[in-house]
Amino acid sequence: MSLDGVVCSVVIPTYNAAHLIGQQLEALTVQEGAPSFEVVVADNKSTDDLAAVIESWQDRLPHLRVVDASRGQGVSVARNVGIEHASTDRILICDADDVVAPAWVRAFHQSLDDHTLVSGPAETVSLSGPSAGWVPIEQESTGLYQTWGGRTYGLGGNTAMRREVWEAVGGYDETFPAGAEEIDFAWRAWDLGYRFTYVPEALLHYRIRTDLKGVLRQQYNSGRGTATLYNKFRPAEVVPKSLPRRVHHELLLLKQFPWRGSGDARRMWLTLMAFEAGKLVEARRLDSPAP
Incomplete structure (x- = not known):
């Protein structure tokens, strides 16, 4: 006590x-x-x-x-x-x-x-x-x-x-x-x-940022953290994508932009891209494969 x-x-x-x-x-x-x-x-x-x-x-x-x-x-x-x-x-x-x-x-x-x-x-x-x-x-x-x-x-x-x-x-x-x-x-x-x-x-x-800029920053930081987590622990069950697979993955994400979707669908797509960008930028900075 x-x-x-x-x-x-x-x-x-x-x-x-x-x-x-x-x-x-x-x-x-x-x-x-x-x-x-x-x-x-x-x-x-x-x-x-x-x-x-x-x-x-x-x-x-x-x-x-x-x-x-x-x-x-x-x-x-x-x-x-x-x-x-x-x-x-x-x-x-x-x-x-x-x-x-x-x-x-x-x-x-x-x-x-x-x-x-x-x-x-x-x-x-x-x-x-x-x-x-x-x-x-x-x-x-x-x-x-x-x-x-x-x-x-x-x-x-x-x-x-x-x-x-x-x-x-x-x-x-x-x-x-x-x-x-x-x-x-x-x-x-x-x-x-x-x-x-x-x-x-x-x-x-839980309060998610209510402005799009804040949400994107939040997701970008989450991507950075994910890359750092992988670099620190290197879990055996995670196989990093090869360069061709990575390029293919990113192209698929780009193609998924919801041109005919709602504004919310487009914002969700942007948050996914922000996460992916944070992950790739941090992996590059750490000279580590991106998970």
Whole structure:
């Protein structure tokens, strides 16, 4: 047990989210059946009025505080700093621009009684609107996400763990491109014998960028992360495409442009291309085959 009876820590990595974080903090004030918890906002070099916004919420969230996560740029830096400053051994991670459901804290806290690493479902429609249909992910997930070889992982902004997992894994890789850093963490945890457990009650409302430019940047970064993941682990079950196969693959994608499709269909095609571009650019930079 921790300071003032606090038994778990909610860590929120944050960068220039003063205009959005209030929705997440509001959600944390109405948690149902939750134990006493603290909220640690890890400020990753924000230049907006985040400090003033956080101060305005401290009467409603008495264990809310901001910690300086400016030693480097990136979500992995902020997560690591937030966890370092957390006062408990039960770490619940969410992002500043999303919204957790009312049972989120209770569900994750209880699940950590029996498990060391957990994640829950995410739905994308309520905060994202039409852009939820632009990206190739489920609009409401029903289980853990899977990668090569059946390895599972949880969404980085909807994860909880005991501190021992974070310490054993060595934290989030602060050099890893944003977009697949949670998969890298999950793979390293997997190699140490830690497995994600799915907690259906720990629902997260996930915000996809609502402007096309932001969505494309998000998918480009995800492609970069995928290429980095392959370069780092080189899973035997993944056979990189030869140059002729790669060219054929890209030409097929180009031919799939939905000339007669809806605007949303075209935007989805663009997001696929952004992912592919990020993957190829990063693979070239790393001098590694693209998966």
